[in-house]
Amino acid sequence: MLQHAIDDFLHYLQVEKGLASNTLSAYELDLRSYCEFIEKERKKSKWIDVSRLDLMQFLNLLKESGKATTTIARNISSLRMFHRFLYQDGIVKIDISEHINIPKKSRKLPNVLSTSEVEKLLSINVKTSLDMRNKAMIELLYATGLRVTELIELKQSDFHRTMGFVRCIGKGSKERIIPVGDIALQAVNDYLDQARPKLIKQNQSENTLFLNHHGRPLTRQGFWKIMKQLAQQVGIKKRISPHMLRHSFATHLLENGADLRAVQEMLGHEDISTTEIYTHVTRTRMKEVYEQYHPRA
The missing domain is CATH 1.10.443.10 (Intergrase catalytic core)
Known part of the structure; x- marks a missing residue:
């Protein structure tokens, strides 16, 4: 099942990387949405069968649905880390997320109190x-x-x-x-x-x-x-x-x-x-x- 690899990845982020619970929740949200797309829209049940085209289709879907640049950038970051993990863990033979660029975020000046x-x-x-x-x-x-x-x-x-x-x-x-x-x-x-x-x-x-x-x-x-x-x-x-x-x-x-x-x-x-x-x-x-x-x- 696709979900097992996601669970292993989240465990890796928590134990090996020591990421905060809020960050882990963001990764989990992004990956579950991606997993659902791969299963329901692309009809695939193994990560080794997932192609770069599948990944790009998911990212295009995010853009078409009007997601903010910051949301898309976060998703790309999550997916790149996840696919690198799949490759390093031997679950897949190539990293399909390699060379996918994260869109530059416009830096919004923070609101401050006088x-x-x-x-x-x-x-x-x-x-x-x-x-x-x-x-x-x-x-x-x-x-x-x-x-x-x-x-x-x-x-x-x-x-x-x-x-x-x-x-x-x-x-x-x-x-x-x-x-x-x-x-x-x-x-x-x-x-x-x-x-x-x-x-x-x-x-x-x-x-x-x-x-x-x-x-x-x-x-x-x-x-x-x-x-x-x-x-x-x-x-x-x-x-x-x-x-x-x-x-x-x-x-x-x-x-x-x-x-x-x-x-x-x-x-x-x-x-x-x-x-x-x-x-x-x-x-x-x-x-x-x-x-x-x-x-x-």
């Missing part, structure tokens, strides 16, 4: 344990540039109170250490000392740093809902997302003269070209400032 909008978001009126938790999470995100998944998966032992840094496991199971500023450090310490003991409930063995009102780990959806509510409360009109704090962290550091390599390390980017997109944002801002304030602009 420093005044960040200040608004951080001016949370702390009245309850949940307020204290929310403030600690937002402060920590903006102070470190963590991804939301990284934030909600933090353990208590990952936050080093005396040394002032946080340890996280990012994409590809890669560890990184990020310094935490004094304000965020104080917010998380307050949460740990005063709020978390009230949220933990009966589940004293739970080691996740940030908890929901049931004393369980937060979900990505739960955090997104919290951030959306906070933005509405403080009067931020623009459409906001949790990832905007990560973008804002990087942009504000670079605007204030931070070294690009240091920002790359803190964000956990493997390729510096990924980090360089934030320099385009700062240049755009520079132009806006010039046009607004220069007498001959």
